[in-house]
Amino acid sequence: MPSLLELLRPDRRLALHLPVHGRGAALPPRLRRLLRQSPGSWDLPELPEIGGPLEAQGAVASSQARLAEVMGVDHCWFGVNGATGLLQAGLLAMAQPGEAVLLPRNAHRSLIAACELGGVMPVFLPVPFFSDRGHAGAMTVEGLRQSLDPWPDPGRRIAGAVLVHPTYHGYCAEIRELIELLHAKGLPVMVDEAHGTHLAFASGEGCPVSALAAGADLVVHSLHKSAPGLAQTAVLWHRSERVEHGRLQRSLARLQTTSPSALLLASCETTLDWLQSSSWTWWFEARRDEAINLIDALRERGVMLHPGDDPLRLILATAEIGISGLDADDFCMRRGVIAELPEPLCLTVCLGFAKHRGLAKRLAMIWEALAREGDGVPLPVIPEPPFQSPSIPELTPDQAQRHPHCRRRLAECADQIAAELICPYPPGVPLLIPGERISADRCQWLQSQHQRWPDQVPGMVKVLA
Template sequence: MTSLLSLLRSVGGRSLHLPVHGRGAALPPSLQRLLRQPPGRWDLPELPEIGGPLEAEGAVAASQARLATALGVDRCWFGVNGATGLLQASLLAMAQPGEAVLLPRNVHRSLIAACELGGVMPVFLPVPFLADRGHPGAMSVAGLRRSLDTLPDPGCRIAAAVLVHPTYHGYAADISGLLDLLTARGLPVLVDEAHGTHLAFPSRSALPASAVHAGADLVVHSLHKSAPGLAQTAVLWQRNGRIDPERVQAALQRLQTTSPSALMLASCEATLDWMLSPRWPVLLEARQCDATTLATVLARAGVPLHSGDDPLRLILATGQAGISGLEADDWCMQQGLIAELPEPLCLTFCLGFAQHRGLARQFRRLWQRLLDEAGGEPLALIPAPPCDRVSVPVLLPDEALRRPATRLPVARCIGRIAAELICPYPPGVPLLVPGERMDAQRCAWLEQQHRRWPDQVPGMVKVLA
């Protein structure tokens, strides 16, 4: 059996996946200098002069306060267990057990887990589904208004709302318009901006607005998905007003490690400082220009691409050529081109912030070989899931998980209550949540997804006994 250490030493290929620092090529210069020191010198505990994200004193506390001021918000916390831990703590700070939270249907699975942990009822809001791509798009202001106008009574107080901006694929929303609708109802809003960290920082090009500057109460940024930090690093920003910062601090203490890595904390600081430096807009513009040129060259060469709002995400429309994105991913990986997100109809590459010299030539060559070997008639579109209305689970997710359950074929689950999460990862968007009742349409759709994506969507589902 190959060991992890030997794999880490030997993995090759062109990295078009997360983390977006391109295997170190685009890490902040100050962090690169730290990593050139003898390994282990930076593996330190929470010494008094260092402190930690939840400590009042020390270098980390001072850095967090300085960066909050720089971004024009009130509080900042570094995270060392990814955006996941910060998203979960944020939701638990906003809602008490027995309350409800509005969640877009394309919410990340970490927030479903937070609902389970906190005894919170998720109220799901529909988002557009792109049938030619087989995945969700960005929520629209008109769609959210319709949802709010037809909001059912969940049987408990709605405490807050969550938005996703941009999506995994880089589709951006009118975040200011969405926030206006929710705040007009008095709801505090958490925005999962894990894939849009770069939107909040100085730029020479026209980018979608960041929720940080649009007035969201809480915003979570990943520092490795859309910023050039080390994997597992993230940051939470807060504007005081509707959410007590002491509640956020208490929720973070429940979920964050008591032994944060000094290297991860240094990566948080170095990455954010780098993105606030005068050199960052120059680098960002260069990478976006490279990405736009790449997409233009590939499109002219006949490589089918889907459009998006983030040029650093390249969405290859494999289904148009009769090729599953899952099969294309396996084939590309064998050829040394490693993508980020395979799906039945497309394959998404994250170009990140490193340079990719010669990529257009390599991409064209490999695509032509793949067409010659596996191309055919366009694949059938994926119909939208039957989740086009606001929906409330029958039971709290944590209650559904605690009850006795049995596993049945999907076709025999009509009318039953789900007792497990079905969530292909990546992208981590739930198709079925514990506590939801499975009607005939949902079962038929899941059966179809199982046929196209058997490794990710099971043919058997755990339901309440």
């Protein structure tokens, strides 16, 4: 097995995965110039002139204040432990221990961890499910209205709500209307827009609206999943009308490192500055046009794609030719193409913002070879999971973790309370969280998932003893 250092050497394989800078090809120009300097010269601590995201003085504080003003919000914080840490800080600023938050069923596992850390009860709201793809779509306004009528009753105050827009696969929600509906209910709204940073800086027609423009109180952007920054960089935007500044600042202080990387902080600033430039507008529109043309070319060549809202994410419908996305991923790897997200019924590739010459021909050839591997009989669809109504766990995740537990075969877990998280990663969307009672139909659905995805959905589960 090669060492990690050896694995970081230049790689000839085609990177259709995150980060979206494509192994440096689409990094902001100023950041590329910095990385050509003497190695390690940028590995600095929080020197007084640099400061940090939570410091009142220094270059970081000045940059954050400037960007907040430009984006029309009250505050901005850079993050150097990904969108994860900022999402967790936002949730814990909205909800006190003993309170509850509304979460879509396709919320990222980092938010479940935040509930566990803060003694918060998650109240899950259903989202559409695509049986032919085996994954969730984006929340709709009508679906949210039905979920809130009657009002969910977790036996405690509901302190806020979280939305996901767009999803990992690029499905976009009716974000403005969703936020307005939740605000009308008196709730602050945080939006996990980790996969939609580019929406906040898109100027052309045809791009979905960003949660930032739609009036969300907190928005978390990844700067490597959907913007061309270095991995682990993110930003949190804050409007203080519904989420108090001091609580958010304290929450960030609990969860952010006290030794942030100066390089990652510089990546945050440089990436956000580039996203506001005319050079980026040209670059983004060129990549988006190329992606739209690529989709048309692939379909003309017989490649089956599921429709989505973001042309920079392609969802290959591998199940239609009798091949699982997991097997298709292995097949692509052997042919020098690294995709982003393999699942039982499909394979998602992330085009990112690098140029990819000859990509249509290459992907079409791989698809033709894949089709020869399969028997042409479509794989059976995945039944819709039993998540069609709001769901309230019987215990908060932290309570469930503290109880004595035992491990049982999944088939024996009907009517038991889960004591662990079942969460295929990627995409990091939990199928079961600690504290949820496993109904008989849920148990049966999880067993079917285990058969398709044994490496990600275990056959043995921890339940309360």
